[in-house]
Amino acid sequence: MNKNAIQRFAIWARKEMIAQVSQRAFQYGITETGYGCYDDDTVSGRVLSGEEKQQRRGIIDEIDRKGYAQVMEEVAYTWFNRFIALRFMEVNNYLPTHIRAFSDASGAFKPEILSDALHLDLEGLDMEKVSDLIEKNQSEDLYRYLLLTQCNALSASLPRMFERMGSYTELLLPNNILRQDGIIGHLVADIPEEDWTDQVQIIGWLYQYYNTELNEIVYDGNMSKNRVPKELLPAATTIYTPDWSVHYMVENSLGRLWLEGHPDEELKAGWKYYLEEAEQEPEVQAQLDAIRAEYRALRPRDIRIIDIIMQILIQSRGKIKKCAFAV
Numbered sequence: 215m216n217k218n219a220i221q222r223f224a225i226w227a228r229k230e231m232i233a234q235v236s237q238r239a240f241q242y243g244i245t246e247t248g249y250g251c252y253d254d255d256t257v258s259g260r261v262l263s264g265e266e267k268q269q270r271r272g273i274i275d276e277i278d279r280k281g282y283a284q285v286m287e288e289v290a291y292t293w294f295n296r297f298i299a300l301r302f303m304e305v306n307n308y309l310p311t312h313i314r315a316f317s318d319a320s321g322a323f324k325p326e327i328l329s330d331a332l333h334l335d336l337e338g339l340d341m342e343k344v345s346d347l348i349e350k351n352q353s354e355d356l357y358r359y360l361l362l363t364q365c366n367a368l369s370a371s372l373p374r375m376f377e378r379m380g381s382y383t384e385l386l387l388p389n390n391i392l393r394q395d396g397i398i399g400h401l402v403a404d405i406p407e408e409d410w411t412d413q414v415q416i417i418g419w420l421y422q423y424y425n426t427e428l429n430e431i432v433y434d435g436n437m438s439k440n441r442v443p444k445e446l447l448p449a450a451t452t453i454y455t456p457d458w459s460v461h462y463m464v465e466n467s468l469g470r471l472w473l474e475g476h477p478d479e480e481l482k483a484g485w486k487y488y489l490e491e492a493e494q495e496p497e498v499q500a501q502l503d504a505i506r507a508e509y510r511a512l513r514p515r516d517i518r519i520i521d522i523i524m525q526i527l528i529q530s531r532g533k534i535k536k537c538a539f540a541v
Contacts, residue, residue: 215409217419223404224423230397231290234388239286242270242385246282249274265380272382289386291424294397296365298420299375301401305410311336315364316402323394323402327360328353334360337367338379357392415457462487468519475509 243250243257252274255262262270276285297316304314311334314326327334331344339360347356362384368376377383390396394403409416465488473482482488494502 215413215416215419216406219405220409220416220419221423221426223400224420225426227294227397227400228290228424228427231294231388232286234390234397235290235293235386236286238386238388239273242266242273244270244273244277244282249277266385269380269382269385273385276382289383292383293387294424295421296375297398297401298417299372300364302410302414302417305407309364310367311364315361316398317407321402321407323399325357325360325392327364328357328392331356331360336360336363339363354390354392358387361391362387418455458487461485468517471509471517472512472514474506475512 239245241257242262243254250257252271253267254270255267257270273285276288280288300309300315303309304316309315311327313330313334316323316325318324318326318329331348332341334344343359344356347353347359362379365376366379369378388397391398393399405416465485469482469485469488470491
């Protein structure tokens with residue numbers, strides 16, 4: 215896995231996504247300094263549809279509750295998460311349509327969903343609208359519509375990731391998503407496709423690297439823990455746990471507990487990080503054998519685990535740079 219490429223892309227993508235989402239908001243008269251009238255019918259001389267007016271009001275409501283910067287941040291990472299999920303699903307052929315949303319079979323940034331638009335079997339797809347956009351040669355608008363419809367179709371199975379069409383986040387889907395130097399173009403080109411193949415951990419690394427700058431804001435030594443805003447807490451306290459670390463902890467905790475009551479050499483042989491127990495004094499060994507005898511009656515459903523992992527505190531120049539975290 216090329217973590218350098220993943221890190222470079224994720225850090226760049228956060229800035230670019232926020233900029234693109236903000237640009238979309240600007241198109242609807244919404245900026246950091248204001249948004250005109252709540253019920254505007256037109257923006258910059260363009261008449262808004264009923265759905266656009268509803269979505270625009272939704273953005274304004276969120277800004278009134280959370281502030282402009284926080285809403286732009288949230289919408290940016292919402293679309294980032296969706297793009298990452300779609301990329302992982304298409305590479306591993308998990309999309310129900312089995313038609314790629316971002317690339318073609320060769321791995322190039324040529325969305326199959328666009329070239330196969332007339333043959334798509336996608337829930338909620340209006341084929342008349344598709345045909346009309348094709349006839350007018352409006353590829354960008356067609357791709358936006360197909361992408362939104364694909365997200366909508368996935369909302370039933372992944373509701374927390376993909377909302378039904380009509381949400382205000384739909385209005386802020388970035389512009390120019392078919393450009394090679396856009397977010398999706400870089401996502402396809404910058405990270406090798408093999409890094410996505412059945413390696414779900416890439417999603418964890420992307421999430422961590424996406425939050426790099428937010429994490430640095432908290433731990434650069436200039437912010438007191440009493441002044442850390444709640445919006446920064448997820449980025450500051452959630453750190454991805456590598457796959458090998460998870461295996462090590464599980465094999466030497468739950469795994470050890472199970473083997474002590476149910477010896478199984480074939481099962482243990484598949485554990486790469488399992489550590490054999492050190493030789494004990496006879497008296498201690500007798501006590502351990504008595505405990506393990508009780509484990510023989512243990513059933514999987516009887517095991518309870520507190521899943522709290524404490525990261526080692528890393529110190530640099532006498533200042534704590536990272537904090538404990540839980541997963």
